[in-house]
Amino acid sequence: MLKHIRKTVAAAAVTTLLGAQAMAGELVINYDGSDPAPKEAFAMVIEKFEAANPDITVKWNLFDHEGYKTSIRNFLTADAPDVAAWYAGNRMAPFVNAGLFEDVSDVWAENGLDEAMASTAPSMTIDGKKWGVPYTYYQWGIYYRKDIFADKGIEVPTNWEEFLAACATLKEAGITPITIGTKYLWTAAGVFDYLNLRTNGYEVHNDLTAGKIAYTDERIVAVFEKWAELVEPGYFIEDHAAFSWQEALAPMVQGEAAMYVMGNFAVAPLREAGLTDDQLGFMQFPEITPGIPMAEEAPTDTFHIPANAKNKEDAKKFLAFLASAEIQTEVNKILGQLPANKNAEVADDPFITAGFELLSNAAGLAQFYDRDAPAEMAKAGMEGFQEFMIKPERRDEILKRLDKVQEKVYE
Amino acid sequence: MSVDSTIEQSYWKKNKLKIAPWLFLAPGLLMFLLYVIAPIFQSIWVSFYEWDGLSPKKFIGLANYQELIDDRDFYRSLKNNVIWLVLYMLAVPIGLFIALFLNQNVWGIRIYKSLFFFPFVISQVVVGLVFAWFYDPSNGILALIFSIWGGRPPAILADEDYVTYGIIAAGLWPQIAYCMILFLTGLNNVSPDQVEAGRLDGAKGWRMLWHVILPQLRPATFIAVVVTIIGALRSFDLVSIMTQGGPYGSSRVLAYYMYETALSEYGYRMGYGAAIAVVLFLIMMVYISFFLWRMYRQEKSGG
Structure with a gap:
């Protein structure tokens, strides 16, 4: 028995030794795309990367999407991989400020990315340096049921009056105008962001999430007034706080609801549930204040090199590889999203081409409320949005509370 | 050396009954101290700091309790x-x-x-x-x-x-x-x-x-x-x-x-x-x- 144990221990020791030696040409990548499409896309990238660099073997660890957000804090300090997936904007700020991400401005400079990825460059920059490489982004907007709109004789609304009129027509016909599932809060932030971007514009969005404007500011109050015009007549689905965003797709598929303010990742499950491209349409969030340049939401997913990475040289090769137009074309074809490299080709899909056109003409790209605002503010803010959507009469109380959080967070 | 060991032995013999229970308790006590008692004091200690788990801690006294x-x-x-x-x-x-x-x-x-x-x-x-x-x-x-x-x-x-x-x-x-x-x-x-x-x-x-x-x-x-x-x-x-x-x-x-x-x-x-x-x-x-x-x-x- 003892002998057996000794043998196992010895074997374990040998394996760790071998493991340590194998590190030389090995590139460890931690990735959070556990859904089928991201998984497939990433497997393809690695296969191509290994083919192009035969001396490097890639070892990738696939994480659950939600669990990753907690794990990354541990592995960045304790056992850092060479490349790690994360998000742009303020979401990466804590790691950058704690010195856990490597400055990769040289990768950008050497590969001409400053020009090729100009649209996402600002969201990758902190203190004038680039801290990662984006590989995909996607548009937000309103996904709607074309057939229901046609049936009720509704034209695609381009301004707020038309939008409200469309909602009223749908409501009268017994169809819930807008479906949403706010159980996990962030969906409400999408609606808020768009109302804010359309009422006040891109600058106000940035100033608000940077803590330069109070929530009781009259411009933000105006956003909530617009929101109330949707909440008070009951244009949002009832009991939305009980549903996740996926559960809220069901009413739309069943034809009980007609619109959904969402990101492009909603297209895949909607198609899977049986909606054809004749039934499902995409429109830009309508104009509210006339003349304000239309900025859009386009969250960007990124890869970074941890400061504690062992194989930074190959990691930089990988980032450059991932940033190339050719690879971004292929990855985003599988993901059904948009390449961050402007020289990449866009997949032939009505929603992706619509998104590409939308974002190419955008006056500015917002990451998303919970990526632009610091975590604590985002949490309190999104809870406030959800509360407002259920109890709109508490508006002033909610905004005052958010001001209090803001004072504390940005001090 | 030999003197030492005889003393040790006799000490062990004299106090066998007193020491034995502690020896048996030791593993449990150690775990309890390490995983239950120590974290309690650690938590109390951390509660006087502002800390995000990554950056250096900042001592802020009772400010966390004040905020509560x-x-x-x-x-x-x-x-x-x-x-x-x-x-x-x-x-x-x-x-x-x-x-x-x-x-x-x-x-x-x-x-x-x-x-x-x-x-x-x-x-x-x-x-x-x-x-x-x-x-x-x-x-x-x-x-x-x-x-x-x-x-x-x-x-x-x-x-x-x-x-x-x-x-x-x-x-x-x-x-x-x-x-x-x-x-x-x-x-x-x-x-x-x-x-x-x-x-x-x-x-x-x-x-x-x-x-x-x-x-x-x-x-x-x-x-x-x-x-x-x-x-x-x-x-x-x-x-x-x-x-x-x-x-x-x-x-x-x-x-x-x-x-x-x-x-x-x-x-x-x-x-x-x-x-x-x-x-x-x-x-x-x-x-x-x-x-x-x-x-x-x-x-x-x-x-």
């Missing part, structure tokens, strides 16, 4: 904890009555007992999921029942007024089973002589229960109450599974609030989370010390 005093979410969680404590205690009498009901000798009673005990065996996570499906306003069983009467079901888990009660109902299901088992074992030890004597003196029904059975169940009742109180105070899993503290934080309890501020996606305020943990610890301490004090008294009086 002015934190609406803290009071809401505290209030929910009180509701939990009060309603969770229902598990004790209900468990007692089910135990009394099941404490009879009919054919197949063992199966019924196991069936009643079943909810305690399954994981809290499963309980939470099952109840979340019950409450689902579109397809849940509650929605079905309401639709029979032509009504619209309340979205229990999405309504700030019902949500805590909905979660407590889910929690009571396994807790009642637990109390029931405690009472069933207690009932096994009820002395038949005393029941017989009571019967001779004309005690029946409620009087028999109150004056003869219940006094003999006191140890079981005590454990049931303590276990239920502690269960109510650490009610974390159900909140996490069923609502994640929502809608807009109205179903948070202290344990969940602590987790959310310290460890969740939007949290990482370790110091503030630790301060909440310390407050929760102090509340629990009241019950734990009462429990220890009673145990100590019982040991002393030999009962």
Whole structure:
């Protein structure tokens, strides 16, 4: 028995030794795309990367999407991989400020990315340096049921009056105008962001999430007034706080609801549930204040090199590889999203081409409320949005509370 | 060298009886110190700092506690904890009555007992999921029942007024089973002589229960109450599974609030989370010390 144990221990020791030696040409990548499409896309990238660099073997660890957000804090300090997936904007700020991400401005400079990825460059920059490489982004907007709109004789609304009129027509016909599932809060932030971007514009969005404007500011109050015009007549689905965003797709598929303010990742499950491209349409969030340049939401997913990475040289090769137009074309074809490299080709899909056109003409790209605002503010803010959507009469109380959080967070 | 060893040996021989129990206790004590006692002091220590888990800690004295005093979410969680404590205690009498009901000798009673005990065996996570499906306003069983009467079901888990009660109902299901088992074992030890004597003196029904059975169940009742109180105070899993503290934080309890501020996606305020943990610890301490004090008294009086 003892002998057996000794043998196992010895074997374990040998394996760790071998493991340590194998590190030389090995590139460890931690990735959070556990859904089928991201998984497939990433497997393809690695296969191509290994083919192009035969001396490097890639070892990738696939994480659950939600669990990753907690794990990354541990592995960045304790056992850092060479490349790690994360998000742009303020979401990466804590790691950058704690010195856990490597400055990769040289990768950008050497590969001409400053020009090729100009649209996402600002969201990758902190203190004038680039801290990662984006590989995909996607548009937000309103996904709607074309057939229901046609049936009720509704034209695609381009301004707020038309939008409200469309909602009223749908409501009268017994169809819930807008479906949403706010159980996990962030969906409400999408609606808020768009109302804010359309009422006040891109600058106000940035100033608000940077803590330069109070929530009781009259411009933000105006956003909530617009929101109330949707909440008070009951244009949002009832009991939305009980549903996740996926559960809220069901009413739309069943034809009980007609619109959904969402990101492009909603297209895949909607198609899977049986909606054809004749039934499902995409429109830009309508104009509210006339003349304000239309900025859009386009969250960007990124890869970074941890400061504690062992194989930074190959990691930089990988980032450059991932940033190339050719690879971004292929990855985003599988993901059904948009390449961050402007020289990449866009997949032939009505929603992706619509998104590409939308974002190419955008006056500015917002990451998303919970990526632009610091975590604590985002949490309190999104809870406030959800509360407002259920109890709109508490508006002033909610905004005052958010001001209090803001004072504390940005001090 | 040889002198040393003889001294050592004789010391060991002299004190063998005193040292042996400590040697046996050592592994357990060490684990207890390392994993229970030390973290308590660590938490208290961290609660004086501002720390995100990554950057260097910053000492801020009592500022975290000061913030707690002015934190609406803290009071809401505290209030929910009180509701939990009060309603969770229902598990004790209900468990007692089910135990009394099941404490009879009919054919197949063992199966019924196991069936009643079943909810305690399954994981809290499963309980939470099952109840979340019950409450689902579109397809849940509650929605079905309401639709029979032509009504619209309340979205229990999405309504700030019902949500805590909905979660407590889910929690009571396994807790009642637990109390029931405690009472069933207690009932096994009820002395038949005393029941017989009571019967001779004309005690029946409620009087028999109150004056003869219940006094003999006191140890079981005590454990049931303590276990239920502690269960109510650490009610974390159900909140996490069923609502994640929502809608807009109205179903948070202290344990969940602590987790959310310290460890969740939007949290990482370790110091503030630790301060909440310390407050929760102090509340629990009241019950734990009462429990220890009673145990100590019982040991002393030999009962």
